[in-house]
Amino acid sequence: MLNTGSTGFMLLATSLVMLMTPGLAFFYGGLSCKRNILGIMMQSFVSMGLTTILWFFIGYSLCFSGGEGAIIGNLDKMFLHGIAPTTIFKDMGFPEIVFVAYQMMFAIITPALITGAFANRVTFKAYFIFLVLWQLFVYYPFVHMVWGGGLLAQMGVLDFAGGIVVHATAGFAALASVFYVGSRKYNKITKPNNIPLMAIGTALLWFGWYGFNAGSELNVDGITSLAFLNSDIAASFAAITWMTIEWYKERKPKFVGLMTGAVAGLATITPAAGLVSLPVAALMGILGSVVCYFAVHLKNKMEWDDALDVWGVHGIGGVTGTILLGIFASTAINPAGADGLLNGGTAFFIKEVVVVAATSVYAFVFTYIMLMLINLVTPVRVTDEDQLIGLDISMHGECAYDTIH
Template identity: 65%
Template structure:
C-alpha cells in the first residue's frame, strides 16, 4: 500500500515562516519589557537571560528537544529523544504529518522552537536581581528537559497523555504560561526577597516598546498555532486582540479607581495578562467569549498581583500573577466557553453541557502547575549544592557590572 504524499502548500509554508519570525521577536520584546521594569544597573542582566535562552534553547532543541517533544511516545509523557536527535533524517522532502497543511517538517521544527525559547525566559522576571548567571544557565537546561519538553509532548503530541484525555490548549496556556508562572512562584519562594525592592520601573518607554513587540508577536503565537491559513486562523488572530484590549481596559479602570490615576504601566500589564489568558482558547471560542475572557483576565490577574503583594512574595515583575494565573484562568475558561461551532476540531464546553471536558481542563492545570512548582523548587535546591543560586548582597544592585562587566547606560 503506497504511503500518502502530502504536497507542499506554498501559502501555508510562507505563513508559518512568518509566524515563526513573529514568535521569535517576542523574546527580544520580553527582554525590553523586563529591562524597563528593573533598575538601570540590572538591565543587561535580565535582558541577557532572555537572549541566552534564544541561543541555548536552540542548541538543546536541535540536539534532542524536538525529538523529546514530538518524537514517538515512550510512555505518553515524553517522546523518544533519539528519534529526531540532531534533526537526523529530516530532509527538504520531509513533510509535517500532523495535518494536511502541506508544510515541511523543518517549518514545524522552527515554529515550535520559538515557543521553547520564550517559555523559560518568562520565568526570569520573577527572580530579577537575585540569581547568578551560572545558576540560571543550569536552571534553563534542567527546566526545559524536565518541565517544558514533557508538557509539550503530553499536550501537543497526538500520542501524549493529556492529548489522549482530550485536553485542549490552543497555543500554550498550560504548556507555556501555567508552567512558567508556577515555576516563577517556586523560584520566588526559594530565592527570597531582594535586599532593596524597587517599586518603580526605570524606563517606561522601554516597557512600552517591549509590550508592543510582545503584542505584535502574539499574533504569530496564537494565529500560527492553527499551522495553516483558514477561518480558525482568522478568529484566533482577532480573539487575541479582543481579549488583550478588554483586559488592558479592565486593569486600567480597576487601578484608576483604586489609585485615582490611570497608570500607563498598568494598561500595558493588563494587555499582557489578556494575551496570556486568551492563549489556550484563541482558536476554540467565539469573539464574544474572547471579550469575556479578556475582562476576567484583567480583573483576576490584577487581584492576583494584589494578593502576591499582600503575602509579601517578591515576584519582581509579576510573572505568577500575569502568566501563571492568566494561563490557569484561560485554560479553565476554555473548558467553559469552548464551542465546536468555532472549531470543529475543538470541543463543546461547560456552557454547552460538556462537564467532562471542563473537569479535564481543570485537572490539567492543577497537574501542570503542581509539577512545575515542585520540580522548580527542588531543582533550585539541587543547583545550590553545586553553585550559589542567589547573588551576594553587594552585587544585587549592580548585576550588570558584577556578572557581565558591562553597563546599559554610559554616564
Template identity: 65%
Template sequence: MVLATSLVMLMTPGLAFFYGGLGNKKNILNIMMQSFVSLGLTTILWFTFGYSLCFSGTVAEGTDFFGILENFDKAFLNGITHDTIMPGKAFPEYVFFAYQMMFAIITPSLITGAFINRVTFKSYVFFLIFWQIFVYYPFVHMIWGGGILQEWGVLDFAGGIVVHATAGFAALVATIYVGKRKEGAHKPNNIPLVAIGTALLWFGWYGFNAGSELDMNGITVSAFINTDVSASFAAITWLLIEWNTGAKKPTFIGLMTGAVAGLATITPAAGYVTVGTACIIGILAAVVCYFAVEFKNYMKWDDALDVWGVHGMGGVFGTILMGLVASHAINPSIQDGVLLGGDWSLFGEEITALILAIVWASAFTWVTLIIINRFTKVKVSEEVERAGLDIHMHGEIARVI
C-alpha cells in the same frame, strides 16, 4: 507558518525589552541577557534532542516513553531534510521544528522576571537547561505531541498550560526560594522601553496564537482576532480598575500590564471561542490578574515583575474558561464547553491537567534550585545585589539617558 515563526521569535527580544524597562537600572543587561541567551541555548538543545523528545513518537503507537516523553529518533534532525513535508500539513517539517522551537525559547525566559536582581547568571543557565528538559518538554509532548494528556482529550490551543501555567508557578516558587530583594521594590527605570517590549509581545502574539492552528482557515482568523480583542479589552479594564483604586491614577505601566494579561489569558482558548467571548475573557483577565497581583503583594511574595499574577494566573484562568465556553461552532474538532451545553468531561480534563502542570512545575523548580545551589550559588551576595549584577557579572552597564 514562516511568518508566524518569525513573529514568535520576535517575542523573546520583546520580553527582554519589557523586563529590561521594568527592572532596576543596575540590572538591565542581566535581565535582558537572560532572555537573549535562551535564543542560543534553547536552539542548541532543541536541535540536538529537544524536538525529538517532544515530537518523535506517540502513546497511541507505543513509540514514546509512557506518554510522557518521546524518543531520540529525530535527534539532530535525523531523517528530516528540507523536502520532508510535515505529516498532514502543506509545509516542510523544518518549519514546524522552527515554530515549536520559538515557544521553547520564550517559556523559561518568562520565569526570569520574578527573580530579577537576585540570581547568578551561571545558576540561571543550569536552571534553563534542566527546566526545559524536565518540565517544558514533557508537557509539550503530553499535550501537543501525541502524549498521554492529548490522548485523554486535554486541549491547549497555544500554551495556557504548556507555557504560562508552568512558567508562572515556577516563577512563584523560584521567588520564594531566593527570597526578597535587599533594596525592596523599585520603580521601572525606562517606561518607553517597556512600551517597545509590549508592542513587540503584542505583535508577536498573533503568530503565537494564530500560528498554532498550523493552517490558514477560519480558526486561524478567529485566533488572530481573539488575540487582539482580548488584549484590548484587558488593557482598558486594567486601566479603569487602577484609575479607581489605589493611587487613583491611570498609569502607562498598568495599561501595558493589562494588555499582557489579556494576551496570556486568551492563549489557551484563542482558537476555540467566539469573538464576543474573547471580549469577556479580556475583561475577566484584567480583573483576575489585577487582584492576583494585589494578593501577591498582600502575601509579600517578591515576584518582581508579576510573572505569577499575570502569566501564571492568566494561563490558569484562561484554561478554566476554555473548558466552560469552548465552542464547537468555532472549532468543529472540539465539544462545547459546559456553559454552551457540553458535558463536564472537557472541563474536568482541563482542571486535572492544570493541577498536574502546577504541581510538577512547582516541585521540580524547588528541587532543581536546591540541587543547583549545591554546585554553584543560586542567589547573589548582598554586596553584589546592591552594586548591581550588570557590572559584577557581565562587566558592562546600560547607559540610560
C-alpha cells in the same frame, strides 16, 4: 504536497514568535532597576542561543518523536535526524523544518518568562543550568503530552497555544523560584527605569502574539483568522479593564497598568484563541484582567517578591484562560475542538481544570527541588554585595547607561 501559502504563513508566524523574546527582554528591561537592565535582558537573549542548541540536539525529538500516549517522546529525531527540506509535516502542507523552527520559538520564550520573577537575585551560572534542566524535565514533557500526541492529548485535553504548556508552567515555576531565592535585599520596591522601553517590549509582544496564537492553527483558514482577532480583542478588553481598575483605585490611569493588562489578556486567551467565539474572547479578556490584577494585589499583600509579576500575569492568566476554555469551548465555533461546560461538556471542563492544576503543582514543586539541587553545584542567589552593586556590573562587567544615579 507542498502548499506555498501555508509554508509562507508558518514562516511568518515563526518570525513573529521569535520577535517576542527580544520583546520580552525590552519589557523586563524597562521594568527593572537601572543596575540590572542588561542582566535580565541577557537572560532572554541567552535563551535564544542555548535553547536553540538544546532543541537541535534532543528537544524537538523528545517533544515530537514517538511516545504516543506517553509522558515524553524518544530520540529518533535527535540532531533533527531524518528531517529534510522536502519532508512535509504530517498532512499540513509545509516542511517539517518549519514546524521545528516554529515550536523552537515557543521553547525559547517559555523559560525566559520565568526570569522576571527572580530579577536581580540569581547568578548567571545557576540560570544557565536552570535553563537546560527546566526544559528537559518540565517544558519538554508537557509539550509532548499536550501537543506531541502524548498522554494528555490522548485524554482529550486541549490547549490551543500554550495556557497549560507555556503560561501555567512558567508562572508557577516563577513562584517557586521566588520562594526559594527569597526577596531582594536592596531596591525591593523600585519604579520602572524606562517606561518607553517597556512600551516597545509590549508592542513587540502584542505583535508577536498574533504568530503565537494564530500560527498555532498550523494552517491558513477561518480558525486562523478567529485566533488572530480573538487575541487582539482579549488584549484590548483586558488592557482597558486593568487601567480602569487602577484609575478607580488610585485616581490616575497608569500606562504601566494598561500595558500589564494587555499582556494578562493575551496570556488568558492563549489556550482558547481558536476554540471560542469573539464575544467570549472579550469576556475572557475582562475576566483575565480582573483575576490577574487581584492576583498581583495578593502577591503584594503576601510580600512574595515576584519582581515583575510573572506568576500574577502569566501563571494566573494561563490558569484562568484554561479554566474559561473548559467553560466556553464550542464545537460550533471549532469542530476540531470540544464543548465546554456551558455546552454540555462537563467531562471536558473537569479535565481542563484538573490538568492545569496538576501542571501548576508539578512545575512549582519540580522547580523548587531543582533550584535546591543546582545550589549544591553552584550558588543560586547572588551575594548581598553583588546585589547592591547591580548584576550588570558584578556579573557581566557592563552597564546600560554611562552613569547610574
